[in-house]
């Protein structure tokens with residue numbers, strides 16, 4: 001990941017491809033910022049290579065995005081609408097609204113699954129084909145996912161994603177008023193999450209802030225480094241899923257405000273001595 005970039009595209013991956021490349025992977029909804037790799041640019045590059053006789057397929061890691069972008073950005077082409085895409089994974093247990101941990105792997109067509117990876121058995125009375133990493137397992141995840149598909153349908157999932165986006169926007173507006181925070185904004189399709197960093201001028205950093213939010217106010221919020229070459233700043237990430245209601249958004253923003261005020265007035269040379277907070281939280 002080059003400095004200053006948070007996704008990859010043909011400029012980064014193109015030079016790495018040669019006749020030994022069995023495929024490339026692009027992420028749709030990255031763990032770091034919720035953005036998408038330049039899938040359209042990558043597809044264009046792979047189609048050009050195909051024209052020159054080098055056929056390299058693309059897998060899409062849509063662990064989070066697979067259950068978001070079809071609803072929030074239906075015209076965004078990241079899936080089998082792109083000719084190079086042969087397989088897609090998506091996690092039912094993220095925005096698919098199923099408890100952990102079910103994930104899905106979709107192939108464009110049967111040709112993508114080599115026959116010698118399929119195991120056939122008939123000891124349950126009829127011939128079954130199976131392609132799994134383990135054998136016996138609970139079907140409860142599958143039933144829960146199926147229930148959601150039937151119960152919510154396309155419109156239901158779209159409405160759920162809209163609610164997340166509305167709450168995410170409300171959180172961005174409120175936290176944007178905190179001068180200690182810099183909110184990461186993107187005009188490209190992005191997951192319903194909020195990324196921010198603590199401005200360099202502050203006397204505390206992102207670790208102090210999430211530590212304060214966790215210790216006294218019960219919010220478990222990750223603050224982490226970006227990939228190598230971009231590690232000069234820690235970012236804070238908040239996913240706004242369905243259970244992050246507007247009330248919880250407001251409670252979190254209140255706690256951010258109080259925590260920032262508290263940290264600004266605290267001598268951080270001895271972090272253990274932070275005064276115990278008695279206000280809102282939890």
Ligand SMILES: Cc1ncc(COP(=O)(O)O)c(C=O)c1O
Nearest residue numbers: 027029030031061063091102103
């Ligand atoms: C981009 C991405 N790919 C893959 C995974 C792993 O998916 P799963 O948790 O379904 O195994 C994650 C997160 O867990 C992710 O964010």
